[in-house]
Amino acid sequence: MRLGFAVKALGREGLRSNDARRHQNGPHLRVSLSYISEILDYLNDVGIRMYRMSSDIAPYITHPDLPQFHRQIDEAEAELEAIGTKARMLDIRLSMHPAQFIVLNSPDPALVTKSVADLVAAAQILDRMGMGPDAVLVVHVGGTYGDHASGCDRWVATYERLPDSVRRRLVLENDDVRYSAADVLEIHRRTGVRLVFDNLHFNCNNPERQDMRETLAQFLATWPEDVTPKIHFSSPETNFRTVERRDRKTGKTATTTMPPVWIGHADFVHPFEFIDFVRHTAPPNRDFDVMLEAKAKDVALLRLRQDIARYGPDIAPRFGIAVDAFDPADDTIVAEIGEAAAGE
DNA sequence: CGATGTCAAGGAATC
DNA sequence: GATTCCTTGACATCG
Numbered sequence: 095m096r097l098g099f100a101v102k103a104l105g106r107e108g109l110r111s112n113d114a115r116r117h118q119n120g121p122h123l124r125v126s127l128s129y130i131s132e133i134l135d136y137l138n139d140v141g142i143r144m145y146r147m148s149s150d151i152a153p154y155i156t157h158p159d160l161p162q163f164h165r166q167i168d169e170a171e172a173e174l175e176a177i178g179t180k181a182r183m184l185d186i187r188l189s190m191h192p193a194q195f196i197v198l199n200s201p202d203p204a205l206v207t208k209s210v211a212d213l214v215a216a217a218q219i220l221d222r223m224g225m226g227p228d229a230v231l232v233v234h235v236g237g238t239y240g241d242h243a244s245g246c247d248r249w250v251a252t253y254e255r256l257p258d259s260v261r262r263r264l265v266l267e268n269d270d271v272r273y274s275a276a277d278v279l280e281i282h283r284r285t286g287v288r289l290v291f292d293n294l295h296f297n298c299n300n301p302e303r304q305d306m307r308e309t310l311a312q313f314l315a316t317w318p319e320d321v322t323p324k325i326h327f328s329s330p331e332t333n334f335r336t337v338e339r340r341d342r343k344t345g346k347t348a349t350t351t352m353p354p355v356w357i358g359h360a361d362f363v364h365p366f367e368f369i370d371f372v373r374h375t376a377p378p379n380r381d382f383d384v385m386l387e388a389k390a391k392d393v394a395l396l397r398l399r400q401d402i403a404r405y406g407p408d409i410a411p412r413f414g415i416a417v418d419a420f421d422p423a424d425d426t427i428v429a430e431i432g433e434a435a436a437g438e
Numbered sequence: 439c440g441a442t443g444t445c446a447a448g449g450a451a452t453c
Numbered sequence: 454g455a456t457t458c459c460t461t462g463a464c465a466t467c468g
Contacts, residue, residue: 102462114463116445157446194459195447205448212447237449272449358460 095412096187096322096383097395098144105392106136112148117157123166123219126151127173134180142395144187144324144383152219156211167218178223187383188225189324190216191232199236199249206252210260217259227321228383231263232290235273235281246273246281253285261287267326270295275309276302282316289313292326293371294359294387307375314380323380328387329367331358361389365401372409381412 103109109132113125130147137145154163167174181188196209213231220229238245256264266282267290268275275296282289291313296306310325317323363386376382388394402410407417 110463114445116464119464154446159446193447194449197448200448202448208447239449 095381095414096144097399097413098142098146098187098189098324098383098385099391099395100146100191100385100387101148101391103133103136103392104390105140105396109133109136112151113153114150115153117154117160117163121153123152123155123170124173126153127170127177131177131180134177134184134186137186137392138184140392140396142392143185144189144385146189146191146385149190149192149216152215155215156208158208167215167222171222174219174222175224178225181223181225187322187324188220188223188229189232189385190220190230192216194234196233197236198233198252199245201239201248210252210256213260213264214257217257217263220263221259227262227318228324229263230265230288230290230324231260232265232267234267234269235278238272242273242277246277249281250284253281253287264288265290267292268295268299270298272299274299274301274304275313276300276304279309279312287316288321288323289316290324290326292328292387294326294328294330297330307377310375311377311380314377314382322383324383324385326385326387327363327368327371329360329362329364331360331389359387359389362394363388363398365398365405368398369402369406369409372406372412 101111103111110129111126111133112129113121113123115121126148130151133145137143152163152166154160155166157163192212196212197205198209200206200209213233216231220231223229235245235249253261253264265288266278268278269292275291278289281287289312291310293306296309313325314323386395386398390397399413399415402413403415403417410417
């Protein structure tokens with residue numbers, strides 16, 4: 095089982111995730127791919143075998159007013175093939191998670207058309223890289239527009255019209271406020287789309303009171319036997335927040351402690367929560383990969399790996415982590431980050 | 439150089 | 454119908 099992280103690598107200085115220049119300055123997919131190539135080298139150096147690419151690596155690739163950008167996938171054909179070969183050589187699983195603007199269940203047909211065009215481009219990038227079926231495009235169902243059920247219906251209707259290139263890559267994730275695990279399971283039954291389980295979203299949004307272990311098993315079962323499923327895992331942010339608030343009776347303002355915002359992602363993954371999840375919620379007989387969604391990104395992954403070695407020696411083998419990998423003196427990565435921050 | 443404004447894009451709550 | 458938040462970083466411009 096692999097541990098992965100999303101987009102921005104923090105553990106080594108100078109790594110960028112995409113060419114984010116404004117259109118006036120001619121950003122290009124080829125530049126983004128050169129950045130990813132450097133990230134892959136870093137991932138290999140630290141033994142990370144799963145990575146979510148930025149969804150913005152091909153700048154303005156479908157922008158209606160900037161047609162000069164629309165040819166970049168063709169222009170980067172050789173670079174795409176090379177980066178795909180490199181990822182496979184290093185055994186790094188890749189994925190993408192298109193932004194919130196991709197809405198397949200919108201009541202606005204024009205927006206659906208634009209969204210599909212973006213997904214076609216993303217699928218084409220992975221295809222040109224030559225990636226296998228485990229390189230997926232993760233999306234959410236979309237908006238509710240006041241009516242949940244019709245929102246699901248529209249998603250299914252759009253799915254049925256998707257080109258095969260997108261259908262082969264598209265997977266659906268339960269979200270934190272709108273479409274629950276039960277909702278996406280129902281969409282799976284109607285479409286066959288593979289599902290990505292998100293533990294934090296499940297805990298935030300489970301009005302059907304489904305059992306987590308059963309739900310996870312159902313999600314994993316949506317993947318074919320020969321493709322390793324993936325899930326998202328994160329811990330809730332527990333930042334201590336205070337706000338200025340006016341007292342209704344006295345009219346005076348005072349500093350008030352606020353409850354945590356549970357849908358936020360914590361900087362790191364809580365080790366005991368993760369280990370408990372793998373021990374007691376995950377099926378022992380079906381492996382899956384874990385995309386960590388922590389603000390500290392790869393640094394959180396490296397920290398979790400140490401924590402698994404130290405506190406979860408029984409589950410460590412499932413992740414290929416040597417039990418003796420834990421070294422109490424080895425806080426190198428975190429220390430480097432601290433020094434970099436202090437030096438600036 | 440540091441501070442501030444801006445970026446293609448949606449959804450939803452609030453007023 | 455318009456405004457603001459969500460959330461996100463980093464580019465780009467300004468002083």
